[in-house]
Amino acid sequence: MLDKATTPGAERVIRPTASDIDPHAHAVRQRRLYFLLAWLAPVVIILLWAAGVHSGIIDARFFPSPETVASEAVDLTTSGELWTHVWATTRRVALGFPIGAVAGIMFGLFLGRFAWARAAFQPTVTAAYTIPKLGLYPLLLLIFGIDDMPKVVLVAVSTFLLVCISAAGAVANIPQNLLDVGRAFHASRRMQFFEIILPSALPEIFTSLRIAIGMAILVVIGTEFVNARDGVGFLIWNSWTLFQPEPMYVGMVVSGIMGVIATGAVGLLEGVAMPWRSKKRGKRNKPAQPS
Amino acid sequence: MEAAKVVINQVRKVYSSGSADIEALSGIDLSIESGSFCSVVGPSGCGKSTLLRMLAGLETPSQGEIRIRQRDESRALVATAFQDYSIFPWKTVEANVAFGLRARGTPGKEAREIARGWIEKLGLRGFEHVYPQSLSGGMKQRVALARVFALDPEIMLLDEPFAALDAQLRQLLQEDLLAQWEQERDRTAMFVTHSLDEAILLGDRVVLMSARPGRIKKVYDVPFGRPRTPAIRSLGQFAEFREQLWLELKTEVDRQARGEAA
Numbered sequence: 001m002l003d004k005a006t007t008p009g010a011e012r013v014i015r016p017t018a019s020d021i022d023p024h025a026h027a028v029r030q031r032r033l034y035f036l037l038a039w040l041a042p043v044v045i046i047l048l049w050a051a052g053v054h055s056g057i058i059d060a061r062f063f064p065s066p067e068t069v070a071s072e073a074v075d076l077t078t079s080g081e082l083w084t085h086v087w088a089t090t091r092r093v094a095l096g097f098p099i100g101a102v103a104g105i106m107f108g109l110f111l112g113r114f115a116w117a118r119a120a121f122q123p124t125v126t127a128a129y130t131i132p133k134l135g136l137y138p139l140l141l142l143i144f145g146i147d148d149m150p151k152v153v154l155v156a157v158s159t160f161l162l163v164c165i166s167a168a169g170a171v172a173n174i175p176q177n178l179l180d181v182g183r184a185f186h187a188s189r190r191m192q193f194f195e196i197i198l199p200s201a202l203p204e205i206f207t208s209l210r211i212a213i214g215m216a217i218l219v220v221i222g223t224e225f226v227n228a229r230d231g232v233g234f235l236i237w238n239s240w241t242l243f244q245p246e247p248m249y250v251g252m253v254v255s256g257i258m259g260v261i262a263t264g265a266v267g268l269l270e271g272v273a274m275p276w277r278s279k280k281r282g283k284r285n286k287p288a289q290p291s
Numbered sequence: 292m293e294a295a296k297v298v299i300n301q302v303r304k305v306y307s308s309g310s311a312d313i314e315a316l317s318g319i320d321l322s323i324e325s326g327s328f329c330s331v332v333g334p335s336g337c338g339k340s341t342l343l344r345m346l347a348g349l350e351t352p353s354q355g356e357i358r359i360r361q362r363d364e365s366r367a368l369v370a371t372a373f374q375d376y377s378i379f380p381w382k383t384v385e386a387n388v389a390f391g392l393r394a395r396g397t398p399g400k401e402a403r404e405i406a407r408g409w410i411e412k413l414g415l416r417g418f419e420h421v422y423p424q425s426l427s428g429g430m431k432q433r434v435a436l437a438r439v440f441a442l443d444p445e446i447m448l449l450d451e452p453f454a455a456l457d458a459q460l461r462q463l464l465q466e467d468l469l470a471q472w473e474q475e476r477d478r479t480a481m482f483v484t485h486s487l488d489e490a491i492l493l494g495d496r497v498v499l500m501s502a503r504p505g506r507i508k509k510v511y512d513v514p515f516g517r518p519r520t521p522a523i524r525s526l527g528q529f530a531e532f533r534e535q536l537w538l539e540l541k542t543e544v545d546r547q548a549r550g551e552a553a
Contacts, residue, residue: 177377184347184371185442187394195390199381276381276422 064245069253072246086254088230089220092148093262096155097216103156104163104212105205109197111164112171122168129161134222141227151223158219159212166208170201203277206270213262221255232258295322295360296446296479297346302355304341315341317504319355325362328472328480330490332540333500333508334547339483340374342505343450346481347371362445367395370444374451376431378423378438384410385419387434391442402441409437413467429460436464440471447480454485465489466521473518487533487540491515492524499539502547509539 019026046066052058053065076082111117111125133154140150178200182192224233236251271278304316315338323329331339344350345357347369361368370391378387388406393399410419413433423431432452439447453461469492472480484490490497494513501508514532515523523529 177373177375178379180349180373181371181377181379181390182394183349184369184373185391185394185438186348187390191394195382196379199379202381274381276424 062245064249069246069249073250073253076247076250082235082250082254084230085232085235085251086258088228088234089217089224089232089255089258092151092220092223092231093155093213093216095148096152096220097159097213099152100156100159100216101163101209101212104160105167107160108164108167108205109171109193109201111168112201113193113197118168125161125164125168129165133158133219134226137223137226146227151220151228154223155216155219159216162212162215163205163208167201167205170204171197173204174200199274202274206266206273209270210263210266213266214259217255217259217262294325296325296327297321297323297360297481298358299342300356300358302342302345302352302357304338304345304350305353314504316352317506319505319507321498321507321510323479323481324495325360325479326476327495328482328493329496329498330482330484330494331498331500332484332487332490332536333505334502334540334544335485336503336547336551337500337543338503338505339500340450343371343448343481343483346446347448359446367391367442367444369446369448370439370442371448371450372432372435372439372452374454376423376428376435376455378431378434380423383420383422384415384426384434387423388437388441391438395442406437406441409441412440412471413437428456429464432456432464433467436468443478445479447478449480449482449484451483451485453489461486461489462521465492469493469519469521476517487536488524491529491532491536492519492521497536499536500543502543502550508543511536 049058049063050066053060053063073082107121111121136157137150137154140153144150144153174197178196179192181187182196187195220231221233221236224231225237228234232251232255236248236255239245239248239251299319299321302316302319303314306313306315319342331342333339341350345352346359349371359368379390382390385403385406388410389397389399389402392402392405397405407419410416413436415430415433415437418426418430423434426434432455436452439449453464456464465488472478472493480493482490482493487497491513495517497511497513498507499509499511500506511532514528
């Protein structure tokens with residue numbers, strides 16, 4: 001970056017800026033600033049909320065102050081009740097999401113690869129994707145009983161459909177020149193799939209996984225509204241029916257935090273799965289110099 | 292000279308785009324002798340890359356046939372270096388170079404060893420485990436060439452491999468390729484290029500193609516023997532031969548440009 005300044009004597013001086021003088025320190029400062037900025041929005045919202053309650057603008061019976069919600073959260077945590085709910089929801093997502101994701105990636109790449117498969121299944125997949133997921137839930141209750149099973153299946157199906165559509169689309173965007181290399185060097189179908197098609201589709205697949213994990217949590221919480229004895233959704237809905245707003249808010253905040261953590265986890269996995277995209281340059285870090 | 296390695300017989304290629312048929316190649320007859328280096332030049336869009344892609348097995352002729360004689364079943368028949376490098380961003384330099392070998396079923400360890408040898412010969416030592424993202428254009432093209440050499444094919448197909456490089460790098464890589472070729476002559480090559488200099492420097496013959504639909508207009512024998520060094524560039528004979536080729540090529544480039552404007 002250059003600092004352009006026009007001095008009165010009609011002379012323009014271009015000098016190095018802070019980021020040019022010490023790029024490393026600048027990068028560190030920048031990272032700290034962005035970390036603080038990430039906390040700024042939630043803190044401001046909570047402060048406004050507290051101010052609203054204490055000034056009487058907001059009805060404390062329906063919208064209890066952040067402090068009371070926080071102390072409720074502490075009570076629920078120390079009693080262990082909150083962990084039971086968080087674990088129940090996490091367990092359902094952690095079982096259903098990977099199954100749906102892997103199946104969705106495989107089937108999506110299969111659809112993308114073969115025109116006849118697209119012709120046969122694409123409209124059905126699109127139609128299924130449009131059906132409200134919770135609308136399927138009563139049906140799943142009939143088939144799988146009332147335990148965890150129908151919840152896990154619903155998460156898996158929801159994830160499957162979303163990821164499948166993305167993966168099929170990703171295949172269409174694979175650069176032809178890379179597919180040509182596979183053919184020109186007579187790579188086997190298996191090698192073409194695992195070493196060309198899958199890696200080139202991964203960036204789009206991971207974008208869909210980040211969307212799908214949030215949706216998976218949402219779907220589980222939705223099913224827990226309907227029938228469950230535990231889970232974050234149960235906590236929210238049960239508190240509502242008993243008219244206890246504090247635990248209801250705890251449940252809402254916790255589900256938000258779970259979403260942030262789960263999306264972050266997918267992001268970490270993304271870094272591991274696509275090392276060539278990271279800014280670190282392989283095992284040896286030599287500057288790129290034509291010899 | 293030995294018998295023909297590649298015989299191209301009355302090959303025609305027509306692309307259908309909607310209602311219009313575009314004739315890319317028309318009546319191509321060409322044979323490439325075993326062990327020779329055949330340069331192909333012609334105006335942009337004359338179908339020279341299409342011809343090469345047919346030899347690579349990426350496209351098929353609309354009419355006519357191509358026969359390639361395989362001498363050794365255990366050896367790869369063709370390997371291709373592409374204009375835009377086409378190396379995999381998700382593979383390290385070593386894994387990229389080993390790709391063709393592994394595609395042929397060479398065990399991973401052996402493939403990596405052979406790959407490392409070629410990485411070294413092409414001056415990429417120290418970059419074995421680096422991803423292409425951090426390589427310069429010249430280095431990426433060296434990786435693509437190493438991938439071809441590592442496979443040790445009977446026929447090497449080079450589709451404007453230096454087109455994306457700057458003038459100095461281009462000259463450097465031409466010289467590397469020439470040195471490599473002079474060392475191991477047990478191979479046939481077809482080299483598509485826009486540069487007359489590199490066509491002459493590297494080729495035993497230069498095939499000149501016409502504007503679209505591409506036909507073979509003339510085939511020249513390069514007046515320099517083997518082994519040869521980059522020093523021939525400064526000979527008067529080199530300049531004369533280049534000029535002779537250019538005069539012929541110029542009329543075709545003109546025709547193609549007018550054809551495209553119409």
